[in-house]
Amino acid sequence: MSTAEALNAQLEREAPAVAAALSPLGRRAFYPPDIPFQAAQARGKTYNATIGQITDGNGRILALPTITAVLDRLNDADRNRALLYSPIEGLAELRERWQRWQTPAAESLPSGALPAASVPIVTCGLAHALALTADVFAGPGRKVFIPAPFWGNYRQIYGIRTGAEVVAVPCFPERRFDPLALARAIASLPSGTPAMALLNIPANPTGYSPTTAERGALVASLFEEAERRPIVVVCDDAYAGLVYEDGIPTTSLFWELAGRSGNLIPLLVTGSTKELVFFGGRVGFLTLPWASDSPVTSALEGKIKGLIRAGIGSPPALSQMVLLQALRKDDIREEIAVVVAVMKERCRVLRAELERAEREHGAFRVLPFNSGVFALVELPEGIDADTLRRHLLEHEDVGLVSIGERYLRVAFCSLEAEAVPELVKRLVRGVGVVGGVGVAQ
């Protein structure tokens, strides 16, 4: 009973809002009872000839000596697991350790109580976890509301891939975060129509994390709107932990959204890419707002595992095993703190320099930033962002990213603090030249 029909029936029974929010692909998807399923049943048998992995007959891979030698810092058992297929849902130890890693203390939540959540499923990087939420819940006819300015790849992940309509919701009118803009935009849909929304905190490209008051308003507005329809809220916590201002909450909004309304379905997307500075590993995680033994989780996990297998086979075991070495270390948070301190200093210097340039030259306006790895400047009208970007490349030896027609993004994660003043100076000069107006030098 693991066909798509059975899973859909299970969801309709146990979580009607989830069933209503499924995309056409989400409805079709299931985890077929074929090879990985049969292999799981055969685990531990003396004569196990189920899986196409080249081993010695006792579960030890016949690896090439050259590859083994590269990984000799792993012990034998770990190296073997690193070289064999990962389970489709990820290595069990990694899933459990990441669950502990990402779950906040109940006391840190406004409610003081921790909602249920599944053991995270491992994905091939954070983008893959997002793509899976798109597969299951986005699709033709679905609107996906995203606070703007946003990461351009969201348009590809949710719009191009699935055929859903991405709705950009301007959330920084007058350069201040408007926590009610998202729910207001969703409210334009007819009552009863399911919606999807993205929350990326800390945000790319703005580098902004809302204050406690803003979070409260945002959460309340979403619950209010969820009285009228199912809303799937993807919490993209790619930059979790990278918050540099005292008093700004650092726990994921997922924990404030989960378990409180059948109609509000938060999905938590996290990863080691930024949190553990492991960009090349591609280890992401997808967490559902029900316990792992709940029938809703089991039905959705069946669909997600089917989609993982059909999309990438299984996530990389090698990266998972390297990440495990870090998560097993008691003092790994201290290693991370060293990196966060560097980022915090860069953020401080960049903010000071940008705000000074804005004050003294009026060359641009700085959007508020207090976290993440980026800052965003809004250009004066009449200056096209991409024109300025190309000017900076050609004449100022400076590489920035243009976002839409009005914004330039500065990635302070790849910039020394010492280089910031000169970069800002060149940016100001570029604005003056391209704008052709009297920007004070």
Next chain:
Amino acid sequence: MSTAEALNAQLEREAPAVAAALSPLGRRAFYPPDIPFQAAQARGKTYNATIGQITDGNGRILALPTITAVLDRLNDADRNRALLYSPIEGLAELRERWQRWQTPAAESLPSGALPAASVPIVTCGLAHALALTADVFAGPGRKVFIPAPFWGNYRQIYGIRTGAEVVAVPCFPERRFDPLALARAIASLPSGTPAMALLNIPANPTGYSPTTAERGALVASLFEEAERRPIVVVCDDAYAGLVYEDGIPTTSLFWELAGRSGNLIPLLVTGSTKELVFFGGRVGFLTLPWASDSPVTSALEGKIKGLIRAGIGSPPALSQMVLLQALRKDDIREEIAVVVAVMKERCRVLRAELERAEREHGAFRVLPFNSGVFALVELPEGIDADTLRRHLLEHEDVGLVSIGERYLRVAFCSLEAEAVPELVKRLVRGVGVVGGVGVAQ
């Protein structure tokens, strides 16, 4: 000019059959001129603040010491590249080395001439390369013809994910490979209707590679059928190099299909998973049948890179870097030869034992196998494959995989040669018990 419309126009001009064969998603897909595109333009700038990677400001990752320590067998430059993002299309050195790795000598081809092919794009394992071919060319209304019996995941990759119709083409009538069955099945489509087909040689689950004569007939029949329509042929060469019988060709059919007809579009899918016994790494490759500087390749690569970014962000750099260590070694083919010799001996013993059991007990019929990592037995009528599989699990301590209602698959890649006689004995006994008929013990 990298919008989907521009890419589609380019394909319509340069390769009308390719344009006609695109899926709806294939038509929508493109590589947007946003962050990775802008970051590529900013490479080498003194003040490069384009990409969200946490570095020291000079391109060196601020990695956690624990993760660095695990990878200390890599030199500094390699380790840095292993921990940073891979380019979306994969590391340049790996792409070039894999191109040399997989390209046969012209003399080994029937034509004696090597057709053009692109530098391979790196994917997250071989299944991801297949999924990309599905994204670009499969979709609602498209039929995908696959020689049966076949790997069950094809149904998920091509059917469930995209909405295409998977057509199973029985290719072993009377337990002999019929090289004309595939083209015959495609011919049932109206003239002019694009088709998609899969060739998995050596095959999962049959372990079969066609003879020279069979290949000749297969290739000729596909070209004949391609006179009536565009045909996209995915060559899934997952088990390349694992051929154990003298006289059986080992070069990919891709090289015999490429460059000879505008209507026949072969796509080559390869990977290090089996070829370099690197299951946990997830490094696959997708190769197109035009040179890298051709406008067709550039348009299709744009679409494929957009889909990779939207699906997984980028492929794992760590796995690519470990694989590179192997490809850089002059004698790596000798390390592989050791594994192939082990597999060849297992194949020989298993074939002898299964054929003897068939002869002496008539318990089942063995499909021909000479390659890959699997063998397939066809059960007598009246015995359901999955019932027998479960009986073997419960009563014989034996794990096999059931394929459809009539086949059991034996993975000799995960079975010692010494264990084969006992496994076959238990299989024969199981058939006798489940069949309830007089199978001679």
